[in-house]
Amino acid sequence: MLQIINVKKSFGGVHALRSVDMELIPGKLTSVIGPNGAGKSSLMNVISGFTKPTAGDVLLDARTLLGLPPHEMCGLGIARTFQNLQMFSHMPAWEVAASGCFRLQSASRISDLLGLPSSRAEMRRSEERAHELLDFVAFEQAWRERRAGDLPYGLQRKLEISRALATSPKWLLLDEPAAGLNTAETAALGKLLKKISSTGVSLVLIEHDLDLVLEISDEVYVMDAGSVIARGGPAQIREDPKVIAAYIGADSDE
Numbered sequence: 001m002l003q004i005i006n007v008k009k010s011f012g013g014v015h016a017l018r019s020v021d022m023e024l025i026p027g028k029l030t031s032v033i034g035p036n037g038a039g040k041s042s043l044m045n046v047i048s049g050f051t052k053p054t055a056g057d058v059l060l061d062a063r064t065l066l067g068l069p070p071h072e073m074c075g076l077g078i079a080r081t082f083q084n085l086q087m088f089s090h091m092p093a094w095e096v097a098a099s100g101c102f103r104l105q106s107a108s109r110i111s112d113l114l115g116l117p118s119s120r121a122e123m124r125r126s127e128e129r130a131h132e133l134l135d136f137v138a139f140e141q142a143w144r145e146r147r148a149g150d151l152p153y154g155l156q157r158k159l160e161i162s163r164a165l166a167t168s169p170k171w172l173l174l175d176e177p178a179a180g181l182n183t184a185e186t187a188a189l190g191k192l193l194k195k196i197s198s199t200g201v202s203l204v205l206i207e208h209d210l211d212l213v214l215e216i217s218d219e220v221y222v223m224d225a226g227s228v229i230a231r232g233g234p235a236q237i238r239e240d241p242k243v244i245a246a247y248i249g250a251d252s253d254e
């Protein structure tokens, strides 16, 4: 179980997270929604170790994740996606997916540098695995040699998901994967997330798109102004007056 215990995060006088508690159940698709400024990204950054909370703890199976370097988070089976692929923009798409495979490799740095056979075999395996994952996310063959930075939004999102899946995560944290997608792309994304969930990966979706979240989630947390204001299944959340006031009300003001 992934537990968020009494987590607070302040930036100067701004309280991005005010004592947040969550219990995320393995094997489920859990979403966190909320209006702009609710604290969703801050929460994602705390869970994934990107930023330290001002107070509180994040536990995976009763072990703290705070202060762990990225490779240890990865070793524990935690992966996250980012909203943009800036750091990979110059690489061909298939190579971005393959880059996620490297934690699984056993060839040493030295053999990498010297281009020795063990390393070359690992590279080939990574490439094969990358293409399997790109097939899994339905990333069209014709785009696989293109630079990641030149891809349309929808394909960038699929690529980012395949890169994260390449680490064989137990937990996959997704940072607003529907941002910038049109209706058809969002529907396809929903199907893909359900498919990933059905393979046993625990998904945590930070998302702005209420319809998507209510369609695909097993459990939903609703945040507003740094606090959790509701938790429940989609049907319960849809009817919750606090959610309607905070989230749908805020949306209709935009």
Ligand SMILES: Nc1ncnc2c1ncn2[C@@H]1O[C@H](COP(=O)(O)OP(=O)(O)OP(=O)(O)O)[C@@H](O)[C@H]1O
Residues within 6 Å of the ligand: 011, 014, 015, 016, 034, 035, 036, 037, 038, 039, 040, 041, 042, 043, 208
């Ligand atoms: N690095 C930062 N420095 C200062 N304030 C920050 C920082 N990051 C977030 N905040 C503030 O914390 C609050 C919560 O922001 P956060 O980005 O976590 O919300 P969000 O729910 O992800 O919003 P959005 O949907 O707009 O991305 C906001 O008031 C924001 O301005």
